[in-house]
Amino acid sequence: MSVHDQAAVAVLSQVALAADGAVLGLALAYIAVRSVLKFKTTSSALNKVKNAPFVTVSDLRSVLSNSSDESTDTDTSAEERLVIVRGVVETKSVNGSWKKPNVLISHESNEKAVILQRTQTCIYNEWRGFFGWTSDFRSLFARHWKEQESSSIRTVPFILVDGLKWPHTDYLTVNLDGSKHPLPLTTVYHNLQPISASPYTFLQAFFGHEYPVGLLDEEKILPVGKEITAVGVVTLKSGIPEVMSCKDLPFFLSNLNKDQMVTELDFRTKVLLWSGVVIGTLATGILGYAVFRNWNRWKEWRQRSQIQQQNDAEEASEAEAEVAGEEDGDIPEGQLCVICLMRQRRSAFIPCGHLVCCPRCAVSVERDLSPKCPVCRQTIRTSVRIYDS
Structure with missing residues (x-):
């Protein structure tokens, strides 16, 4: 097999197995329908040739x-x-x-x-x-x-x-x-x-x-x-x-002659009938499996989305309550965020490890085009929330 034949086989296999085989199932269903239609046409031609x-x-x-x-x-x-x-x-x-x-x-x-x-x-x-x-x-x-x-x-x-x-x-x-x-x-x-x-x-x-x-x-x-x-x-x-x-x-x-034509058409009808039955059954099984798998995935995704939304809402309420408590209470000296100077330092940057920003300002620093630590100016990848024991 040549290089472009291998590439064609790889592309077709990926397309056919997409969506848990739904594309392959639809293709087989199309072939099955075509086989049934050809079976009807060939069967009608067989009857006409027999009666002629x-x-x-x-x-x-x-x-x-x-x-x-x-x-x-x-x-x-x-x-x-x-x-x-x-x-x-x-x-x-x-x-x-x-x-x-x-x-x-x-x-x-x-x-x-x-x-x-x-x-x-x-x-x-x-x-x-x-x-x-x-x-x-x-x-x-x-x-x-x-x-x-x-x-x-x-x-x-x-x-x-x-x-x-x-x-x-x-x-x-x-x-x-x-x-x-x-x-x-x-x-x-x-x-x-x-x-x-x-x-x-x-x-x-x-x-x-x-x-x-x-x-x-x-x-x-x-x-x-x-x-x-x-x-x-x-x-x-x-x-x-x-x-x-x-x-x-x-x-x-x-x-x-007529007998040879009848024999050939009879063989075609049998091949088309059984191919339509076999391919149709296979297509039904593949489509059923694809529908079942995608339905379960959709339910899992919906459950995860609901749980994530609940967790985000709980974290947001906790963060607001914590920020409100920090703003109302006294923050120890030297623990103010170096950016907003209002909230307590709670987020450490990675990989430098400097604990100089509150969670809200740390997120704003991470969203910059070239995020850098405000202290050492080293490029950062993310930040970690630090909790007091």
């Missing part, structure tokens, strides 16, 4: 026609339904001719594709340098600065067809508009190139700034002929079925 029919492209029209007969009395469109379709990626024809496909060509592998994504990532070092204390501070809040990524993606209209049938009389149009789901892309190019150092790089390293050390180029494609599964809402537009993504589902285009 899993068909091929050729059987899609019959499923849509059956759904229209069953949902004539509903408010939703009769030609719209959540369906899971398994098919093969194929380019969409141009002007109705299969001999003029609209297709992309990979720059590196020369493969035909309908989606082409190129990513360039600049990798930075983590050395602190000789004056790199600022890097430690930045690393606590901005670790993403160590990588800068630029990505470009190109897509062309494509369809899903049955791979064993030719010509493709039945097909499903894929609409990617508004979809933010991950795509089942295949990596066809991956290259990491080192970056040569320069005088400016040396200055960056000397003062602890991140400097580039490598450039990573990647190219991913969705090739023509790949078998994938589309999970989404299928609608009929001009008699042609079209699938669009559903925001409530974690899948849209995937390499998994």
Whole structure:
């Protein structure tokens, strides 16, 4: 573990354990609530995927026609339904001719594709340098600065067809508009190139700034002929079925089939449920302990404050009575305070030990910016009240 990682762990541990763990309890409670909300969303998605029919492209029209007969009395469109379709990626024809496909060509592998994504990532070092204390501070809040990524993606209209049938009389149009789901892309190019150092790089390293050390180029494609599964809402537009993504589902285009999706979502729901229960129980215990400890501390502080106020009031009344008695009575010769010349000397200064002031004047001397004994002019730290036996 590096130096700034150790510093980050130390700071986070101190913050988490503040107020007897109240901050940690609140953080765990937030995580538990998020887990419960994700559990509800994932459970709903699991039920939708289980109930959705899993068909091929050729059987899609019959499923849509059956759904229209069953949902004539509903408010939703009769030609719209959540369906899971398994098919093969194929380019969409141009002007109705299969001999003029609209297709992309990979720059590196020369493969035909309908989606082409190129990513360039600049990798930075983590050395602190000789004056790199600022890097430690930045690393606590901005670790993403160590990588800068630029990505470009190109897509062309494509369809899903049955791979064993030719010509493709039945097909499903894929609409990617508004979809933010991950795509089942295949990596066809991956290259990491080192970056040569320069005088400016040396200055960056000397003062602890991140400097580039490598450039990573990647190219991913969705090739023509790949078998994938589309999970989404299928609608009929001009008699042609079209699938669009559903925001409530974690899948849209995937390499998994329906059984694999159900298994993965079922595992997610179990993990989210038990994590929410365990973390919620732990958060409740920590927050309860923190509330109990802080409540007891507040009661102790209140009791101490009341006792201190009573003691201060008693001491003030005793001091006033003593001062009044001293002022009314006769003070022995040579026992008058050297400052006020009214009250008896009762306070000795430390460390010099001179007994020359009354308690009231001794306190006023201690409150000076540079308190000094009025006799020897030595710097004093405090004073002690002297009582006669």
